[in-house]
Amino acid sequence: MADIIELLRERLGEASVTLADEIESRHMSDWHVPAEPGTKPVALVRPRTPQEVSAVLAACTETRTPVVPQGGLTGLVGGATAIDGAVLLSLDRMREILELDATAGTITVEAGVPLQAIQEAADAVDLLYPLDIGSRGSCLIGGNVATNAGGNRVLRYGMTRDLVLGMEVVLADGTIVTTLNKMLKNNVGYDLKQFFIGSEGTLGVVTKVVLRLFPKPRSTATALCAFDDFDNVYAFLRRMRAGLADTMSSFEVMWPSFFEAALDKGNHRRPFAGQHAAYVLLEMMGTDPEQDGEHFEAVIGSAIEAGEVSDVVLAQSIGEADRFWAIRDMSGELDGALAPLVAFDISIETGRIAAFLDECERRCRERWSSARMYNFGHLADSNIHMFVTVEERPFPEHEIEQVIYECTQDWGGSISAEIGIGLLKRPYLAYSRSEAEIALMRRVKSALDPLNILNPTKVFEPLDIKLAAE
Amino acid sequence: MADIIELLRERLGEASVTLADEIESRHMSDWHVPAEPGTKPVALVRPRTPQEVSAVLAACTETRTPVVPQGGLTGLVGGATAIDGAVLLSLDRMREILELDATAGTITVEAGVPLQAIQEAADAVDLLYPLDIGSRGSCLIGGNVATNAGGNRVLRYGMTRDLVLGMEVVLADGTIVTTLNKMLKNNVGYDLKQFFIGSEGTLGVVTKVVLRLFPKPRSTATALCAFDDFDNVYAFLRRMRAGLADTMSSFEVMWPSFFEAALDKGNHRRPFAGQHAAYVLLEMMGTDPEQDGEHFEAVIGSAIEAGEVSDVVLAQSIGEADRFWAIRDMSGELDGALAPLVAFDISIETGRIAAFLDECERRCRERWSSARMYNFGHLADSNIHMFVTVEERPFPEHEIEQVIYECTQDWGGSISAEIGIGLLKRPYLAYSRSEAEIALMRRVKSALDPLNILNPTKVFEPLDIKLAAE
Numbered sequence: 001m002a003d004i005i006e007l008l009r010e011r012l013g014e015a016s017v018t019l020a021d022e023i024e025s026r027h028m029s030d031w032h033v034p035a036e037p038g039t040k041p042v043a044l045v046r047p048r049t050p051q052e053v054s055a056v057l058a059a060c061t062e063t064r065t066p067v068v069p070q071g072g073l074t075g076l077v078g079g080a081t082a083i084d085g086a087v088l089l090s091l092d093r094m095r096e097i098l099e100l101d102a103t104a105g106t107i108t109v110e111a112g113v114p115l116q117a118i119q120e121a122a123d124a125v126d127l128l129y130p131l132d133i134g135s136r137g138s139c140l141i142g143g144n145v146a147t148n149a150g151g152n153r154v155l156r157y158g159m160t161r162d163l164v165l166g167m168e169v170v171l172a173d174g175t176i177v178t179t180l181n182k183m184l185k186n187n188v189g190y191d192l193k194q195f196f197i198g199s200e201g202t203l204g205v206v207t208k209v210v211l212r213l214f215p216k217p218r219s220t221a222t223a224l225c226a227f228d229d230f231d232n233v234y235a236f237l238r239r240m241r242a243g244l245a246d247t248m249s250s251f252e253v254m255w256p257s258f259f260e261a262a263l264d265k266g267n268h269r270r271p272f273a274g275q276h277a278a279y280v281l282l283e284m285m286g287t288d289p290e291q292d293g294e295h296f297e298a299v300i301g302s303a304i305e306a307g308e309v310s311d312v313v314l315a316q317s318i319g320e321a322d323r324f325w326a327i328r329d330m331s332g333e334l335d336g337a338l339a340p341l342v343a344f345d346i347s348i349e350t351g352r353i354a355a356f357l358d359e360c361e362r363r364c365r366e367r368w369s370s371a372r373m374y375n376f377g378h379l380a381d382s383n384i385h386m387f388v389t390v391e392e393r394p395f396p397e398h399e400i401e402q403v404i405y406e407c408t409q410d411w412g413g414s415i416s417a418e419i420g421i422g423l424l425k426r427p428y429l430a431y432s433r434s435e436a437e438i439a440l441m442r443r444v445k446s447a448l449d450p451l452n453i454l455n456p457t458k459v460f461e462p463l464d465i466k467l468a469a470e
Numbered sequence: 471m472a473d474i475i476e477l478l479r480e481r482l483g484e485a486s487v488t489l490a491d492e493i494e495s496r497h498m499s500d501w502h503v504p505a506e507p508g509t510k511p512v513a514l515v516r517p518r519t520p521q522e523v524s525a526v527l528a529a530c531t532e533t534r535t536p537v538v539p540q541g542g543l544t545g546l547v548g549g550a551t552a553i554d555g556a557v558l559l560s561l562d563r564m565r566e567i568l569e570l571d572a573t574a575g576t577i578t579v580e581a582g583v584p585l586q587a588i589q590e591a592a593d594a595v596d597l598l599y600p601l602d603i604g605s606r607g608s609c610l611i612g613g614n615v616a617t618n619a620g621g622n623r624v625l626r627y628g629m630t631r632d633l634v635l636g637m638e639v640v641l642a643d644g645t646i647v648t649t650l651n652k653m654l655k656n657n658v659g660y661d662l663k664q665f666f667i668g669s670e671g672t673l674g675v676v677t678k679v680v681l682r683l684f685p686k687p688r689s690t691a692t693a694l695c696a697f698d699d700f701d702n703v704y705a706f707l708r709r710m711r712a713g714l715a716d717t718m719s720s721f722e723v724m725w726p727s728f729f730e731a732a733l734d735k736g737n738h739r740r741p742f743a744g745q746h747a748a749y750v751l752l753e754m755m756g757t758d759p760e761q762d763g764e765h766f767e768a769v770i771g772s773a774i775e776a777g778e779v780s781d782v783v784l785a786q787s788i789g790e791a792d793r794f795w796a797i798r799d800m801s802g803e804l805d806g807a808l809a810p811l812v813a814f815d816i817s818i819e820t821g822r823i824a825a826f827l828d829e830c831e832r833r834c835r836e837r838w839s840s841a842r843m844y845n846f847g848h849l850a851d852s853n854i855h856m857f858v859t860v861e862e863r864p865f866p867e868h869e870i871e872q873v874i875y876e877c878t879q880d881w882g883g884s885i886s887a888e889i890g891i892g893l894l895k896r897p898y899l900a901y902s903r904s905e906a907e908i909a910l911m912r913r914v915k916s917a918l919d920p921l922n923i924l925n926p927t928k929v930f931e932p933l934d935i936k937l938a939a940e
Contacts, residue, residue: 103704103821104852105711126712148657156716159655161664162632177906183817183852185629185887187618187668188895188902189929190911194631194664198657215712234573241575242596242685245757246626246716287715291761347653351573382574382653417655425658432658436647441660447917459659 004087007059008045012052018044026073027088031135033078033424041068044088050168050176050207053089057205057453058174060087066456069201071143072114074135077422079147079200083457089205091142097121098208105213106165106182111142111206118211127213130157134332142206148198150418154381156249156285157214159418160197166210167193172449182210195444200420201455203448217249217285221296222321226276226311230354233278236308237350237380240282243299247292250283251380252328255357258374258387262330265337268323272311280379281328283321331376334387338374341389342400347382347414360386360407367403368392383417405431421459429460474557477529478515482522488514496543497558501605503548503894511538514558520638520646520677523559527675527923528644530557536926539671541613542584544605547892549617549670549928559675561612567591568678575683576635576652581612581676588681597683600627604802612676618668620888624851626719626755627684629888630667636680637663642919652680665914670890671925673918687719687755691766692791695773696746696781700824703748706778707820707850710752713769717762720753721850722798725827728844728857732800735807738793742781750849751798753791801846804857808844811859812870817852817884830856830877837873838862853887875901891929899930 008017023044028035042065047053060067066086073080082088094110097117101107102125109118116136122129131144133151143149145167149160157163166181169192179192196204227233233253240248254262259279263270282300286292296314303309315321335343348356357375364371370391377384388400405415409431416425416432430438442460445452456462478487493514498505512535517523530537536556543550552558564580567587571577572595579588586606592599601614603621613619615637619630627633636651639662649662666674697703703723710718724732729749733740752770756762766784773779785791805813818826827845834841840861847854858870875885879901886895886902900908912930915922926932 101819101821102708104819106819148661150655150657154655158632161661162628171910175906175909177910178904179907181884182819183884183887185620185624185817185848185851185853186884186902187620187886187888187890188884189891189899189908190673190914191618191631191664191668192907192910194661194667195914197664198661203660215715217715218712238572242688243757245685245687247757287713287717288761288765291758291765295758295761347655349571349574349576349652351571378655381655383655414651414653414656414658416657417653418657420657421659429659432656434648436645437649437662438659439645440641440647440662443917444660444665444914447913 004059004063004065005043007063008043008056008087011055011059012045012047016046016048016052023088027070027090028082030073030075030078030080032076033081033422035082036084039082039084041082041084041086041088044090046090046093048093050170053170053205053207054174054176056087056089057170057172060453061173061451064451064453066453068455069146069205071111071140071146072135072138074139075143075147075422076419077424079420079422079455079458080143081423091140091207094207100125101182102127104182106210107213108180108208108210109141110208112140115139115141115144122213126216128216129211129213131160131163141209145197145206145209146199146201147420153249155251155378156246161194163212164193164197164209165212167196167206168208169196169204169206171204172451172454180208180210195448198420200422200459202445202459203454217287219286219289219292220321221284221293222315222324223282223296223300224271224313224324225280225282225309226272227278227280228276228310230278232308233280233379234351236280236303239303239308240299243302244284244296247284247286249285250281251378252281253377253379254279254281254328255375257372258334258376259327261334261338261374262327265333266326266330268327271313271324276310281324328376331385334374338387338389340395340397341387342397342404344386344388344404345417345419346384346386346408347417348384348408348411350379350382352411353379353384356407356411356413357384357386359411360404363403363407364388364390364400401428408432423458426459426461474529474533474535475513477533478513478526478557481525481529482515482517486516486518486522493558497540497560498552500543500545500548500550502546503551503892505552506554509552509554511552511554511556511558514560516560516563518563520640523640523675523677524644524646526557526559527640527642530923531643531921534921534923536923538925539616539675541581541610541616542605542608544609545613545617545892546889547894549890549892549925550613551893553927561610561677564677570595571652572597574652576680577683578636578650578678578680579611580678582610585609585611585614592683596686598686599681599683601630601633611679615667615676615679616669616671617890623719625721625848626716631664633682634663634667634679635682637666637676638678639666639674639676641674642921642924650678650680665918668890670892670929672915672929673924687757689756689759689762690791691754691763692785692794693752693766693770694741694783694794695750695752695779696742697748697750698746698780700748702778703750703849704821706750706773709773709778710769713772714754714766717754717756719755720751721848722751723847723849724749724751724798725845727842728804728846729797731804731808731844732797735803736796736800738797741783741794746780751794798846801855804844808857808859810865810867811857812867812874814856814858814874815887815889816854816856816878817887818854818878818881820849820852822881823849823854826877826881826883827854827856829881830874833873833877834858834860834870871898878902893928896929896931
């Protein structure tokens with residue numbers, strides 16, 4: 001223990017090293033997953049340069065000390081949660097925006113820059129950094145990259161992976177690998193940055209990234225649509241894809257139980273007479289303020305003529321669009337209001353989502369007759385969120401997880417569409433990945449981090465890790 | 471030798487194994503790079519299933535026999551060119567389209583399906599598979615994935631990497647890893663497919679892929695624009711990005727020497743009076759046939775008002791648009807007509823391309839006063855093509871490569887924007903990648919192919935490979 005702290009102080013200076021007892025509690029866990037009771041990290045370090053990050057990792061390699069990279073600590077699965085005996089490596093002092101190149105459409109930043117600062121820098125030159133998640137003010141870009149963050153605009157702009165052009169990363173042994181590529185096309189050997197995006201701090205520590213910027217949309221049109229038959233939602237989605245193409249920026253589905261609970265708890269005015277089988281919040285972001293609204297109406301009109309949609313309300317103002325979004329955004333409040341519940345972040349291929357939800361409900365009801373599900377999500381992204389609750393007490397949290405993840409496995413879905421594995425979903429990794437896949441991941445982990453010092457215990461079960469390090 | 475052939479015959483049946491002397495010459499090289507003189511592969515195998523591919527690789531692992539995966543053999547850098555003593559593993563019998571899911575917007579195919587067959591299958595259900603390259607009728611999708619193919623629509627739809635959702639791949643030891651994911655969002659552990667895309671057959675053999683399909687554009691508008699000052703091209707690009715956003719499908723720049731040679735050799739009518747500093751072929755593909763043309767004209771009109779463009783011709787018909795494209799597509803004929811020359815496929819960040827070309831020309835002229843450059847390319851993609859020719863004989867091919875790649879290195883560019891490294895650019899890998907990057911690539915290569923049987927001698931210099939296999 002003394003050794004690693006001595007090394008860190010020697011290499012970073014005393015001011016950059018906080019000892020175990022003085023570490024603020026906020027560094028012990030992310031937003032959702034606390035550290036295991038009794039966990040005591042050896043130190044928190046806050047390096048200011050890639051060279052200092054390299055020095056920390058080299059010291060940890062020399063002393064075989066585990067390292068937990070930390071960004072804004074806004075994760076939901078414990079990826080950044082403290083580990084006993086580990087060095088907590090916070091990137092939060094590395095917050096410089098290094099360059100914004102409006103012609104290339106790129107911004108180059110240090111890993112500790114908050115997402116919102118990047119959005120604002122782009123906005124100031126009339127460009128868009130499209131990644132957007134609720135924690136935008138607190139999360140740091142390095143964490144977004146390490147977790148391949150998704151969020152509100154994936155349908156149009158993709159996940160974080162699709163937005164990263166270049167990267168500087170520090171390997172477990174302290175080697176700095178710099179590929180600050182700003183070019184869209186670069187087929188020179190392996191695309192190394194892909195290995196680190198979404199690896200949750202288990203393969204390297206990202207210190208800089210080059211991100212793509214986009215033109216800002218010039219127009220927005222919003223509609224709330226009601227359907228009496230779920231199959232029509234799929235027909236409508238295909239029609240909107242054809243008619244709006246890349247300008248379709250949201251296709252959010254709400255199932256009746258979610259929709260009714262949202263109206264009720266939020267005291268929202270009922271936008272439609274009567275009840276329907278499904279509701280879709282549709283949004284288009286275009287480039288032609290003069291014509292886009294008319295085109296949007298025409299494309300929806302063709303769906304009405306075809307009998308796909310039962311009722312439609314077109315937002316006549318920004319205020320009305322905001323009111324539609326307020327219904328969808330009740331998800332945050334319902335999470336509290338309907339507690340206790342288990343929240344899921346599942347991917348299932350788009351065309352089978354409705355049937356999958358029926359099957360989940362059937363399996364839950366079979367076990368708990370009081371089971372209720374509140375479903376909503378990004379249908380076009382293949383991503384569905386579910387709140388599952390039952391009246392039984394004590395609340396059978398893990399049993400509900402078990403039922404839903406087993407169903408996900410049976411249907412070939414993903415147990416984590418966007419929030420990662422971390423500690424929380426680690427026991428379920430094999431529900432969405434085969435033995436061969438996990439063995440290959442483990443092989444890559446061993447190759448890049450042979451001593452298993454980088455965020456050990458995350459993503460893989462400790463048993464797996466031990467095998468990998470043999 | 472006898473061993474490997476016995477094993478292959480035993481596992482695949484005699485009909486699937488062609489012995490050295492009977493291998494057709496077309497399997498010895500790709501479109502551009504012949505095998506080294508005296509090269510004699512031990513056999514060509516044409517498996518029909520992933521299990522047979524697995525059997526081949528397991529046999530090669532057992533006997534330490536190198537394997538060269540082959541698709542349509544349309545590469546340009548020797549990635550699929552035969553290696554002495556190797557088994558040539560052709561995927562050309564695995565050509566089944568397994569599923570097309572119009573709701574999810576995906577197609578699942580075997581690796582041996584030609585690109586054009588995928589384009590046609592998508593088209594038949596009113597969808598688009600956007601990857602498009604000249605060899606579409608001959609190239610196979612597995613090769614597209616292994617080389618991360620680019621082509622004509624990267625600006626709007628991305629490289630092959632951006633189009634692959636799922637993959638089945640066979641590792642060097644014969645392990646089949648299947649991840650036929652159809653979902654846009656899936657953050658369960660490492661995204662393994664990323665490791666194999668663009669790895670040129672050195673890390674695994676792709677046997678199946680799941681690809682994204684897109685709605686077909688409903689309108690096309692085309693213009694040819696002339697500029698008297700290159701800086702205005704950048705201003706124009708920014709304006710078009712803002713005004714057309716994702717509907718901008720091409721932004722092809724031609725420099726005067728290329729433009730004049732194309733008009734001359736192709737007997738094309740001169741579209742503008744006089745000569746200009748640069749020409750841009752601009753294309754928009756939209757979703758609203760009624761309004762898109764008007765919007766396109768309005769956006770270009772604003773550039774004319776701002777004084778950015780010197781002259782514009784809007785295509786009034788498909789025929790006229792085709793004539794504009796015919797000028798740009800003279801690149802193929804000029805390659806022959808201006809021979810001998812060296813053709814380059816370089817990426818440089820967009821805003822520095824013009825200055826980079828000036829510097830290349832200066833360095834070439836310094837050495838060969840007769841040097842001439844013909845430049846054209848995908849400016850918005852950061853990708854530029856150059857034909858360089860000199861009057862000196864014997865034609866100093868490698869010296870010209872040396873000058874241009876050194877300049878690329880000095881400017882932090884990429885020596886291969888889209889066609890890969892293979893054999894041809896192997897000596898120049900370090901011009902675009904640092905020692906740390908190459909060491910990391912090598913580490914991954916060693917982890918996934920510890921015996922170095924997968925396409926050895928490709929991408930890395932043999933010396934590097936030996937180090938990696940130690």
